[in-house]
Each structure stands twice: as C-alpha cells, then as structure tokens.
Amino acid sequence: MAKVLMKGNEAIGAAAIKAGCKYFFGYPITPQNELPEYMSKEMPKVGGVFLQAESEVAAINMVYGAAGAGARVMTSSSSPGIALKQEGITYIAGAELPCVIVNIVRGGPGLGGIQPAQSDYNQVTRGGGNGDYKLLVYAPANLQEMVDLMQEAFDAADYYRNPVMMVGDGMIGQMMEPIEFKESVSRFELPLKDWATTGTKGQRKPNIINSLALDPAELEKHNIHLQEKYSAMKENEVKYEAYNLENAEVVIVAYGTTSRIVRNAIIDLKEQGINVGLIRPITLWPFPEKAFDLIPSDCKAVLSVEMSMGQMIDDIKIAVNGRYPVHFYGRSGGMIPTPEGVMNKVKELVGGAK
Amino acid sequence: MLNERVICAGFGGQGVMLMGQLISYAGMIEGKEVSWLPSYGPEMRGGTANCSVMVSERPIGSPVITDDATVAIVMNLPSLDKFERDIISGGKLLINSSLIDKKASRSDVTAYYVPANEIAVDLGNPRVANMVMLGAFLELTKTVSVDAVMKALKKVFGDSKAHLMAINEEAMNRGAEIIKG
Structure with missing residues (x-):
C-alpha cells in the first residue's frame, strides 16, 4: 500500500x-x-x-x-x-x-x-x-x-x-x-x-x-x-533496538522521541571522534535487560537520557548490575533535550572534547 | 545531500501549518524522508502558530528544530523576532514584507522579502498569501517540486475545493517570480 x-x-x-x-x-x-x-x-x-x-x-x-x-x-x-x-x-x-x-x-x-x-x-x-x-x-x-x-x-x-x-x-x-x-x-x-x-x-x-x-x-x-x-x-515479549554498540565508549539508553534526538547526537559525536552506542527499549515493560550484555566491556559509562527527572535510570541500574557507572541527563516539564545537551553530557563523561 | 529543516511561522489563520504540510506531503510524494511537527503549546492559544518541517534523503532523526533551521518562513513580526536566531549561519530567511516592516538583523543569513499579502490581494484572494510564500520558498531551495506540491494540494483540497487549484498555483508562480527577480 x-x-x-x-x-x-x-x-x-x-x-x-x-x-x-x-x-x-x-x-x-x-x-x-x-x-x-x-x-x-x-x-x-x-x-x-x-x-x-x-x-x-x-x-x-x-x-x-x-x-x-x-x-x-x-x-x-x-x-x-x-x-x-x-x-x-x-x-x-x-x-x-x-x-x-x-x-x-x-x-x-x-x-x-x-x-x-x-x-x-x-x-x-x-x-x-x-x-x-x-x-x-x-x-x-x-x-x-x-x-x-x-x-x-x-x-x-x-x-x-x-x-x-x-x-x-x-x-x-x-x-x-x-x-x-x-x-x-x-x-x-x-x-x-x-x-x-x-x-x-x-x-x-x-x-x-x-x-x-x-x-x-x-x-x-x-x-x-x-x-x-x-x-x-x-x-x-521483550523488544529493543541496539545501535552502534561496537567499540562504544558510552552507551546511551533512550526511548521514544528522545531516542531520535540521541541518534542525531550520536552521529555528530562520531564526526568528532567519540563513539557512542544506543540501547532503545521498545518495550518499557518487560525491560530489555539482556540488551545490556551486548555493551562492550571497556565501555566507560551508561547514560540514561529521558524527558523526566530520571525514572528509567532505576531499571538501567538493575540491568547494568554494577558493571558500568550509570549517569543521567534529562529535561522535564515539556522541555525537549537538544542533541547539543546530550553531546555535552557525553563529553563530560569521556573527559572533555577530543 | 538534501537535508532541509524549515520553520514556518505566523499567526493563526495565515496557513502556516498547511504550508508546512504541503512541503512534507510533496516530499513524501517524491520519495523523500519527511516529518512535520506543529507547535501546540500555550503560545498557540495566543494566536501564533508554527511548524517544523524536515525533508531529507536520510531517515529523519529528531523532528525538532532547535537552532539549526536551514530556512525560516516568517509571516508576521513576532515570528521574525522569535525565529531569526534559530537559523544556521548561511541559512535563508523568507520575510512576508506585507506585514513586517523590519529588516533581518543578521548578516550571516540571506533574507528575501516577499510582499505576500499584497500579491494575494492582487490575485483576488488574501488567503493565498501562504502559497505566495511557498512559491518563493520552492524557487529558492528546490526542496520539492511545484508539481509535487500541486499533487499534494489536490489531495488536501479534494473535489469540493478543486476550483481553488488555479489561484493557488498562480500564487506560487507569483512568489517564485519575486525570487527570480
């Protein structure tokens, strides 16, 4: 059709x-x-x-x-x-x-x-x-x-x-x-x-x-x-999308439209030499815990990006189970995160721009 | 590679939402990736309206335009004041000079002045001012073809408004002429 x-x-x-x-x-x-x-x-x-x-x-x-x-x-x-x-x-x-x-x-x-x-x-x-x-x-x-x-x-x-x-x-x-x-x-x-x-x-x-x-x-x-x-x-019933996880220094977890903003940030970061992956839950429950086993072992940090003050981060911490530090970046109240905001947070995590 | 990010802005009733939809629709007809995101916030209750349109060769990531619009089409003064700053350096600004006395304040953006309302009135229907601006936009950026926009318009209008096709096409032509000079 x-x-x-x-x-x-x-x-x-x-x-x-x-x-x-x-x-x-x-x-x-x-x-x-x-x-x-x-x-x-x-x-x-x-x-x-x-x-x-x-x-x-x-x-x-x-x-x-x-x-x-x-x-x-x-x-x-x-x-x-x-x-x-x-x-x-x-x-x-x-x-x-x-x-x-x-x-x-x-x-x-x-x-x-x-x-x-x-x-x-x-x-x-x-x-x-x-x-x-x-x-x-x-x-x-x-x-x-x-x-x-x-x-x-x-x-x-x-x-x-x-x-x-x-x-x-x-x-x-x-x-x-x-x-x-x-x-x-x-x-x-x-x-x-x-x-x-x-x-x-x-x-x-x-x-x-x-x-x-x-x-x-x-x-x-x-x-x-x-x-x-x-x-x-x-x-x-678990559904998720894993994107660019190979050699990822940081893995971002984001869903819905936030994941689209994150994807733009990932493309821009790659051009700047910073490799970032994305785990995108398609089912929020059941949460895609197994996706976190795909994260490379030398990944520096997992970052939850949400349009909230940090709610999914709890499920991420359970799934990560102490293997990586888990950080948060979010906007709330109807403010929409910008790719730039996400990129700045990632740069902070990897220790500044390259 | 085609990757236009267009803001269409004006007050309610100027047809800015339709303008954006026609660009998206025409892009889809041409097999491009498109998205259309309206403002629906409290500012809309105050009478201003805007939408963000993406037309790209690649799948569209975020449908939101923050400060990276390639083109802004502004139909009234508050829209110029609000969105001029959101255009990328080297971007384009289309100003409805019938209703906006002010000139663009940025020198790193190319501004084009289109007396859209005057042309529309001249054509006999003030409501086609948006189509004059759209015609100017298409001539300037070639984001989508006039042909595809006409196909889209035919869909939007249906049979009941088919008689309005001609004046809308004429309005687009007149807008294009302003750009051609």
Whole structure:
C-alpha cells in the first residue's frame, strides 16, 4: 500500500481500527485529542462504537465492561487522565481482561503542562494501580513503528488476557510522518474468548468476571498465576533496538522521541571522534535487560537520557548490575533535550572534547 | 545531500501549518524522508502558530528544530523576532514584507522579502498569501517540486475545493517570480 502522511494521534486510531478495535471510550485531554476525534468520525463507518464518557474513570470502566464481553476495545488519554484510570486498569488486570490503553504523555506532576514528556515511566512500568500486576508497555519512536505495533498490542492483550499500554509523548501524537499500513499476520495463536460474558442462552453455566477474591489462599493462587503470565511476557515479549554498540565508549539508553534526538547526537559525536552506542527499549515493560550484555566491556559509562527527572535510570541500574557507572541527563516539564545537551553530557563523561 | 529543516511561522489563520504540510506531503510524494511537527503549546492559544518541517534523503532523526533551521518562513513580526536566531549561519530567511516592516538583523543569513499579502490581494484572494510564500520558498531551495506540491494540494483540497487549484498555483508562480527577480 502507498504511504500516507498522517498525524500520530490519527494514525493510532487508524491502526487500531485496522487491528479490529470496535469500541473506543475516552475523555478529552491535550495532547491526544485528535485520537478520539478521529475515532468519533471513523468508528461508525466500521460498525464500531465511539463514546465520549463523562470522565476518565467512566471511560476505563466502560473498557472493563466491553473487554469482559470479549470485544476489542481501546481508550486513550494523557498523563493526568491516565492517573485517573488507574483503578480501572488494576481491576482489568486483576480480572484478566484484554484491552489497549494509549498514553500520550505530557509534563507533570499534577495537571502539569501539555508539552511532551516521559515522566509517566514509573506509572506505566510499576503498575500505577494497586496490587501485583504488570502491563505490557510499548514505546515506539516513530509513527511507522507505532502503527506496526498496534496490531501486536491488541493480539498480545488477547493472548495474555492483560491490558497493554501504548506510550507516546506529545511529539509522537502531534507530528506527521509518512506511514504505510502493512498487512501483517499475527504471530499469536489466539484462543477463543470462552470466558467472555456474552449470554449463556441457557446452554452453559454463567461466566463470571471479577477482581474480588476474599479467600487469601485463592488470591495468592491467582497472584502466582498472574506472575507466571508476566514471566512468559518477560521471556517472549521483550523488544529493543541496539545501535552502534561496537567499540562504544558510552552507551546511551533512550526511548521514544528522545531516542531520535540521541541518534542525531550520536552521529555528530562520531564526526568528532567519540563513539557512542544506543540501547532503545521498545518495550518499557518487560525491560530489555539482556540488551545490556551486548555493551562492550571497556565501555566507560551508561547514560540514561529521558524527558523526566530520571525514572528509567532505576531499571538501567538493575540491568547494568554494577558493571558500568550509570549517569543521567534529562529535561522535564515539556522541555525537549537538544542533541547539543546530550553531546555535552557525553563529553563530560569521556573527559572533555577530543 | 538534501537535508532541509524549515520553520514556518505566523499567526493563526495565515496557513502556516498547511504550508508546512504541503512541503512534507510533496516530499513524501517524491520519495523523500519527511516529518512535520506543529507547535501546540500555550503560545498557540495566543494566536501564533508554527511548524517544523524536515525533508531529507536520510531517515529523519529528531523532528525538532532547535537552532539549526536551514530556512525560516516568517509571516508576521513576532515570528521574525522569535525565529531569526534559530537559523544556521548561511541559512535563508523568507520575510512576508506585507506585514513586517523590519529588516533581518543578521548578516550571516540571506533574507528575501516577499510582499505576500499584497500579491494575494492582487490575485483576488488574501488567503493565498501562504502559497505566495511557498512559491518563493520552492524557487529558492528546490526542496520539492511545484508539481509535487500541486499533487499534494489536490489531495488536501479534494473535489469540493478543486476550483481553488488555479489561484493557488498562480500564487506560487507569483512568489517564485519575486525570487527570480
């Protein structure tokens, strides 16, 4: 198919519909409004449902309901709105239901601002809601990758019966890039949704969807089962890109649009005789720990570059496990790191310009 | 190697977002790598608008222009004041002289003055001022072809605005003539 030029937020909607999403529930917030707007226009055309809920809390509970009925369902919001959805998300994870949640991240804390940020890293990778649960979290760096991952997000949600989060920052949502909507074959063998509450027609016992388990032994059993699922995700769902790691003096870890800025810095640094590599997590959870085994042993430092005050750095330290010193460079509040800022930090680490 | 980083800036309604989109769209039609990044911040609420456009032979890294624009197209005075400093030395500055009395203050940047609004009014539609500027930009940089921009415009306009194609093309030609001198 020919390439089309689309805004990130609209491309997410188009990719979701292509992936079979039939229900969308949301509540407006900048910088993701073009996504619900797109859905409101396009969902009726495919026999789907778009509904603007009265709040984020209502929207995520509508997702809970539709997912329970076995539908492919999605919601989207931005940081403070995602914070409001956390109760629903932990219920959905506890009840083992599939759905896709899009977070177009803006600066925080609180209502914060509307400019791009990555300060929801902890919120999306550490649960966010209560209890021992995990989300599968994708963080694409460009619109093509995001579109390509959308089918996978819905499939993985169904396969694992778990909420999947698609994370972009305001830039990913607002920018336009050429996109090709490719035909893809699911790599999952998706089981029938025989657990869905679709009506018994008097033929079978009712299916019950619930996240309440008052018997501690039962609840522990449930938790062990969930952990087995998360282990399988850790085994099978890790995605990352390793770039220019060979002979790297410094390895930068960055995701999303920040990784694009870093890539520019790496090219410029190379011209100045400083060789820098990049590990780009595509899944934030599970975090690509194995990628850190590829770092050359004489690497001087690992540098986390984030649009936050330093959140991913904790996962990097766990993955590095003391093998290299780990440093941080970041901007926050909607300020975007410049290639120059990244380069200066790298030069500081290697001991000045060459 | 082609690697243009263009800032289009003006106030809301001047069509600067469309100008940037047409450059990106035309670049895509020509098989180039492109990106378009709008401002959507609080400044937009105040009425100014700008977008950053990349057109390159190579895959595009950061879509953000910080202080490395190769060209800035400014449609009003606040945009000149804001973005003149973001152009690289040796870069180009296209100034809508209908609305901007000031001259460029930098000597290491080549400035071109295009009376876009006057030309647009002369053509009978003040709204095509952006296309006059776009025509000047295309003549100056050859980033993408006028042909590809027309193809892109046809897509953007659809059937309902097909009758506006001619005046838009004429506006681009008139902009180009200013550069040709």
